[in-house]
Amino acid sequence: xxxxxxxxxxxxxxxxxxxxxxxxxxxxxxxxxxxxxxxxxxxxxxxxxxxxxxxxxxxxxxxxxxxxxxxxxxxxxxxxxxxxxxxxxxxxxxxxxxxxxxxxxxxxxxxxxxxxxxxxxxxxxxxxxxxxxxxxxxxxxxxxxxxxxxxxxxxxxxxxxxxxxxxxxxxxxxxxxxxxxxxxxxxxxxxxxxxxxxxxxxxxxxxxxxxxxxxxxxxxxxxxxxxxxxxxxxxxxxxxxxxxxxxxxxxxxxxxxxxxxxxxxxxxxxxxxxxxxxxxxxxxxxxxxxxxxxxxxxxxxxxxxxxxxxxxxxxxxxxxxxxxxxxxxxxxxxxxxx
Numbered sequence: 413x414x415x416x417x418x419x420x421x422x423x424x425x426x427x428x429x430x431x432x433x434x435x436x437x438x439x440x441x442x443x444x445x446x447x448x449x450x451x452x453x454x455x456x457x458x459x460x461x462x463x464x465x466x467x468x469x470x471x472x473x474x475x476x477x478x479x480x481x482x483x484x485x486x487x488x489x490x491x492x493x494x495x496x497x498x499x500x501x502x503x504x505x506x507x508x509x510x511x512x513x514x515x516x517x518x519x520x521x522x523x524x525x526x527x528x529x530x531x532x533x534x535x536x537x538x539x540x541x542x543x544x545x546x547x548x549x550x551x552x553x554x555x556x557x558x559x560x561x562x563x564x565x566x567x568x569x570x571x572x573x574x575x576x577x578x579x580x581x582x583x584x585x586x587x588x589x590x591x592x593x594x595x596x597x598x599x600x601x602x603x604x605x606x607x608x609x610x611x612x613x614x615x616x617x618x619x620x621x622x623x624x625x626x627x628x629x630x631x632x633x634x635x636x637x638x639x640x641x642x643x644x645x646x647x648x649x650x651x652x653x654x655x656x657x658x659x660x661x662x663x664x665x666x667x668x669x670x671x672x673x674x675x676x677x678x679x680x681x682x683x684x685x686x687x688x689x690x691x692x693x694x695x696x697x698x699x700x701x702x703x704x705x706x707x708x709x710x711x712x713x714x715x716x717x718x719x720x721x722x723x724x725x726x727x728x729x730x731x732x733x734x735x736x737x738x739x740x741x742x743x744x745x746x747x748x749x750x
Contacts, residue, residue, distance in 0.1 A: 450483050451589070452662025452749025453490065454729070454736060456714065459745055467498075467714050469735075471726030472590070473659040474673050475583045475646060482660040484592040490721050497597050498713050498722040499590070501607040501706040505693060507615035526626040527568045534562050535569060539633060546640050547573075554580055554643070566636035567683055570676065577643045583652075589723050607709040609702055613693055625689045632683035641674035659726075662749040675727065703728075707738045714744075 456467040468490045491497065529538060536544055547569075554576040555561065561569050578585060597604055613621070646652060651670060658666035678699075684690055685698060695701060706724070713720040729735050736746050 450486050450662065451659055452664075453487065454749060455747040456710075456739055457745050457747075458714065458743060460743075461714075463718065465714050465718055465720075467710060467720040467722055468494075469722040469724065469729065470589050471729045472500075472586055472723060473588055473726055474655065475578065475585050476588060476656045476659060477652070478582050478584045480588070480656050480660060482592075484589075487589065487593055487721070488596055490719065491593050491596060491602065492600065493719045494602065494721040495717040496603045496605055496713050496720050498706075498709060498720055498724075499604065499606045500724040500728065501609065501702045501709070503694075503698070503702065504608045504610045506610070506612055507618065509615045526622050527565060528563050528626070529565050530627055530629060532563055535564070535566065536562070538566060539636065543633070543637050543640065546644075547636075550577070550640060550643055565630055565632060567630060567632035567680055570632075570636045570639035570680065573643060574639050574676070577646060581646055583646060586725070593721075593723075605709065605713070607705045609698070609705055611693060621689050625687060628687055628689065630683050631686055632680070635676055635680035635683045638674050638676040638679050642676055645671070645673055664749065703733075703735070703738070707735060707742070710735070710739065711742065 451470055451473065454469040454471075456469060457465070470487055529535075535547065539547065550573060551561070554573060561572060564572075577583075655667065655670050655673075657663070658670065681699070685694060685696075710720075710722060713722075724735060727734070731737075740746050
């Protein structure tokens, strides 16, 4: 969802969803007791580097219990030796001029309308029957019986369901590592780098863009379906506890042996990026540009610093075309966590 068509999603965000009555059912929250040694780090070096510069990479985990406790001592020790902390690449889309508070508020009605399906089509009408039947089960469990969301586009309904499920199941989506070490980085005044891919849009065209987006159909059924798959998987408390323990003890074999968590990020992002509004604002190869930007930033940090700590999502590290594979292809040596 971070690859949103930014002109629209500047104004459509958390805190703007209508409240609905909730009839909660008992939900099995994942409880992970004890304190674990920590996630482990990948060691990156170049064989021909006489200076012996190193990068240590921590993989931010998949959704895990908020209550998970892990010892951050090894990561903090690397942070103390590091001249730079490298975070994941991010997309920034900004107006070409400042949008004031009152002007922003005047756009809210249009932005809220853009969440709804064109012509007020309902989710029952938009979705395949089997998908809609699954939605009703999860909606009752996490959202209650209100009907306001029934006229939302699938991508927005899916996002609301995901956030409410995470809250009810006691899970967090990201930031587990940075929450532990970020405060130390600030106290030590470490250089923190977030490689940004920046684009601008014309502020005076924002209202027209929102209207255009509100009339445009989105190919977001797959986004909705995979979100349902994810929420189903996260409700499996036993598997989630094994996943939490595997990450927190750097047991990569155990982590890889578990069923992969469904990941709606790509289909949801593509549903947005395929919209005309996004195509007018953003390049077609945006995902590749973000990956390449991070790798280039990592290479630069390795050249400049004796020690660098990088914190990026685990999935982006380990997939076949992920950051580790790209660094290896550039001649770097990668040593897995021990």
